[in-house]
Amino acid sequence: MSAGNAVLKPIDSLDLPSVSHSSERIFWEHIYSQYTRAEFIGTDPIIFPSTIEGNKEYISLVSSLFAYGRVNSIQDFLKKFFYRYGNDPFDTDNSEAKLYYRFQTAEDIRLLVTMIKGIYLQYGSVQNFFVNISDSLEKALEGFLDYARGFGAENNAGRGYFFLFPKYGKSGLKRLRMFLRWMVRKDDVDFGLWGAYKTGELLYPPDTHILRFAKNFGIISSEANSHRNARLITDYFKTIDKQDPVKYDFAITRLGMLNSCKFKRSVSCEVCGLKNGCLFN
Template identity: 45%
Template structure:
């Protein structure tokens, strides 16, 4: 009798779907999303996709990787063409090694940063490398945990920048990590702490488990559309909520899926919800946030 029931059930697609739906209800949202994100990680978290991300600059610009990465992340706002144009001019004028930085007049500016702000940035970076040897050592000297070090680092950089004439444009480069998502600074930390085909992992004093997820426009859209956060603003509250969501999937490496998940929006125009684009999307069979494959 037991075997007969099993046989009938297995031949009944509606009952099978109902059982699958009940199983999904018992799973957390993070558990349901993890197989899809793992698939994206295996497919897109590769060096061949770095050209779609600001990390392309420390990959392609020869010099001190930490210095080039930090400068690139600080100025990674605006459209891609503008960022690239500024950074090429920046590294051409000031160099890619902190040891060659010097105080000199500049006419270089970028959006909110006036020439005086760019000069303040250079002088502060020179002072930091002369005093600590590296940004990692500055972090280690300014706090215990990665988060504490980041908070104190921002305070330090704003204070020293002001001493060198930096104003609002300079301060814009150093978002307050206590009140905001500080996405560019956290992007830099991901590059430095994590090690895989995309991230450099050259910092050895910190652990991946202490990283936060980078809440850029694409990640905020994903999290909001899928009911993880209540609005799509880049607040500290949303940063913690999104990070906690991804920490459920991978407690030891909560930022693991950042690059791969954001590729959907950056490279393929994904809206992270049911959309007409889903019909032709290569990921639709596993995708948990569209209704096309259901």
């Protein structure tokens, strides 16, 4: 998702004497305080559930599933989606509609709505469904994906439907991990609607900027959107904040998008307020 019309603001300077493990934490906390602010949500898919009225969990899930492609295309589709299907999962009209988005046909989208509505009618919320599967967030996520894929198989879903629900372990599950971050964490950006799971259970959504940072910082060997890389990145940040490692996700992505950070020495460093205490010089 591009930064859109966001205004680039100079980042406050940070002067660290040298890079060490303790100074790494100071650096990340500084980045967190600089960028994890409501004023920057317009540069992120969380802008959709933040501004669309209705059941926030449901709107967040749908918004995250379709958060791929150009921001204007996503926004245009979501407006049509919630206008057509509604923003209340208990009262969703899941009859056939001529609405599609990139890889998803109208039938793929109808089946998605039917599947999600069934979860709400039986369990009351997606959180309750996860908890019914497991008190482990990762096992619950795996079970959710198995359920969604099984529903698709039973109803002869197309490839576009299955694109929304990759097999667990076959990718980094960026969009669903983003949804879980929104639900489990609570700050000026994330909603914190779920109380059943702890922030320490979350894994990083492998966004382009997150992967670039991790590769250039030596945490991962490739920028693959993989389950392994999501775990390796999270493991690194657990050494920074064991209880809430994913807290830096939004800020790192903003650092790349809004501050043009390449996470290595580049021409952008010359105008960056962090250059005297940067981890990447």
